[in-house]
Every structure is written in C-alpha cells, then in structure tokens.
Amino acid sequence: MKKVLRIIIQLLIIIPAAVCLAWACLYRFSAGTLIGILLFGGIILCTLLYRQIGRLIRWLWKRVWGKISLFTVGALAGVCLFAVTFFSVNMATHMYKPLDRVDVVIVLGCRVRGETPSSLLASRCYNAAQVLKEHPEAVCIVAGGQGEGEFITEAEAMRRLMVEYGIDDERVYMEDKSTSTAENFAFSLEIMEREGLSGNVAVVTSDYHQYRASLYAKRAGLGETGHYSGSTSIYYFMNSWLREWAALAATFVFGY
Numbered sequence: 102m103k104k105v106l107r108i109i110i111q112l113l114i115i116i117p118a119a120v121c122l123a124w125a126c127l128y129r130f131s132a133g134t135l136i137g138i139l140l141f142g143g144i145i146l147c148t149l150l151y152r153q154i155g156r157l158i159r160w161l162w163k164r165v166w167g168k169i170s171l172f173t174v175g176a177l178a179g180v181c182l183f184a185v186t187f188f189s190v191n192m193a194t195h196m197y198k199p200l201d202r203v204d205v206v207i208v209l210g211c212r213v214r215g216e217t218p219s220s221l222l223a224s225r226c227y228n229a230a231q232v233l234k235e236h237p238e239a240v241c242i243v244a245g246g247q248g249e250g251e252f253i254t255e256a257e258a259m260r261r262l263m264v265e266y267g268i269d270d271e272r273v274y275m276e277d278k279s280t281s282t283a284e285n286f287a288f289s290l291e292i293m294e295r296e297g298l299s300g301n302v303a304v305v306t307s308d309y310h311q312y313r314a315s316l317y318a319k320r321a322g323l324g325e326t327g328h329y330s331g332s333t334s335i336y337y338f339m340n341s342w343l344r345e346w347a348a349l350a351a352t353f354v355f356g357y
Contacts, residue, residue, distance in 0.1 A: 111148050118144040121339060128337035133344030140343075188312070188349045192342070195312040200327035203236040204300025207289050207326075208263075209282060209314060210245020210255030211307070218258045221307050224331030226259050229305040230266035232329050239303075241268065242292055244276040244285040282314060283357075286321035303327035309338070309345050313352060 118141045125137025147154060161167030208229045212219040218226070226243075233239055241263060245255025256277035263273050274292050279285045293299065302323050306314050308330035318326045333341055351357040 114148045115145050118148070124339040125343055126340075128340035131340060131344050132347035133340035133342070136343040136347060137339065184350065185346055188346050189342075191312045192309055192345060192349075195315055195328055196308045196330045197311075198326075198328040200301050200303055202301050203232055203239045203303045203327060205293060205298050205302045206232055206236075206239055206241045206329075207286070207302060207304050208241060208243045208259055209285050209304065209306040209310070210243065210259060210279075212248075213251045213253065213255050213258045215250070215252045216258065218262055220334055221331065222255065222258065223262060224333075225305050225307065226262035226331075227266055228329055228331045230263055230268050232303055232305065233263075233268050233272065240272045240274065240298060242274045242276055242289045244279055244289050246277055246279050246284075248280065282310075282317050283320065286314075286317050286323060290321050290323065301327065303329055305329045305331065307331050307333050307341070309333060309342050313345065313349055316352060 122137055122141035122145070125141065126134055128134070158171065161171055206229050208225055211221050211225070213222065229241060233241055243256045243259035243263065245259065247254040251258075254275075254277040256275040260270070260273050260275055264270050274296065276285065276288045276292055279288050302318070304311070304314050304318060304326045311328045311330055315326060315328065318324075348357075
C-alpha cells in the first residue's frame with residue numbers, strides 16, 4: 102500500500118512538471134528554456150531520486166563542511182524562491198491598470214520577421230488601438246528600432262498596424278532608434294518633450310512584460326503609468342514568463 106501511495110505521489114509531481122518542461126521548451130531557445138529545464142527537470146529528477154538525495158543529505162550532515170554546504174544551498178534556494186515569488190506576484194498585479202483619462206499611449210516594440218509583425222506585436226498594437234479609440238484626444242508613440250532579421254523598424258511595423266486598426270496616421274509618433282525597453286522610454290520621453298506632449302501616459306506591452314516596463318518608465322521619469330496589456334499566446338506563455346524572471350533579476354541585480 103505504501104509503495105502504491107508513493108508511486109501515486111511521484112506521478113502527481115512528475116506529470117505536471119513534465120508538462121511544464123515541455124511547455125517551456127516549445128518556443129525558441131532562450132533564458133526561459135534554460136530556466137524551465139533547470140526548474141522542472143530538477144523537480145522530476147529529485148522526485149525520482151529522492152531516496153538517494155536523502156542519503157546524500159544525511160551523509161553531508163555528519164560533516165562540518167557538509168553542513169556549511171547544505172546551509173549555503175538552502176539559503177540560495179530560499180533567495181531564489183523569494184525572488185521568483187516576488188517577481189510573479191508583481192507581474193500578475195501589473196498586467197492591467199486602467200486610467201480614467203489617457204493623453205499619451207506608448208506602445209513597446211518586439212520582434213518583426215522581415216516586415217511581418219509577430220503575434221505579440223500585433224496584439225500590443227490592437228490593444229493600443231482600442232485605448233486610442235476610447236480616448237480620441239490621445240496620441241500614440243510606437244517605440245522600437247530595427248533588430249537582426251528585421252527589414253524595417255519595429256516602430257514602422259507598428260505604425261502600419263495602427264493605421265490598419267483604424268488609427269489616424271497623424272496621431273502616431275515613431276520612436277525608431279531604441280534597442281531595449283529602457284531606451285524605448287528614454288527616447289519616447291524625448292519625443293514627448295519635443296512635441297509638448299504631457300498628461301497621463303498609458304503603456305501597452307505584453308502582459309508578462311508590464312511590471313518590468315513600469316520600472317523602466319519610472320527610471321525614465323514618467324512616474325506612474327497606466328497598464329494596458331496585449332495577450333500572450335498560450336504556446337509561448339511559459340517560456341516568456343520564465344524568461345522575464347531572468348530579465349527582472351538582471352534589472353534588480355545589475356541595473357539593466
């Protein structure tokens with residue numbers, strides 16, 4: 102009976118972890134893929150080898166250096182658990198923060214394949230267009246330069262989409278020099294100052310990216326912003342979420 106119960110518990114841990122591992126590996130290889138392999142692969146491995154791990158821990162505990170090693174690993178695991186919990190809670194709570202009035206909408210760019218916007222970019226622009234239709238006096242800044250494999254700037258791709266979604270071209274300003282989220286805001290703020298734009302700023306980006314975007318917006322001097330998120334396809338949501346953990350860690354630790 103105990104053996105059956107143990108197998109059931111192992112399966113209840115391994116099956117969800119295996120699903121999450123496969124999910125994290127669906128999208129192109131990135132930091133999210135690596136984190137998924139380490140996290141969910143580690144859970145599967147520890148579940149399968151829990152007896153051997155238990156014996157190793159008992160063996161280490163009998164030695165001074167072993168105790169130090171166990172405390173070190175435990176402390177690092179605790180810090181990582183706190184960090185990913187803190188990141189995840191903030192990512193979840195920053196996805197949507199509407200404003201009663203919107204004066205400027207900043208849309209953050211992402212991948213363009215040749216001249217074709219990615220689904221993430223199209224989702225961001227669609228949601229930005231809805232905000233602009235609800236606030237007809239507002240203007241829009243589409244922010245994104247040209248990266249590898251992109252035949253046009255992300256800003257140009259977004260401008261075309263905004264027009265396609267029914268937004269007057271005269272309401273759209275292009276920031277086409279940036280290569281990072283930090284530069285998105287820094288250069289967009291330059292456009293706002295040059296054009297005399299002010300008031301409430303709404304940021305449109307992907308749902309998982311809103312929290313980090315809010316940090317960069319404050320650094321750039323925009324203060325509190327509204328959050329309107331484009332949805333992320335279930336296909337690469339896990340990979341994107343895990344990758345954002347790495348990006349947030351770099352933001353807090355290294356100031357990126």
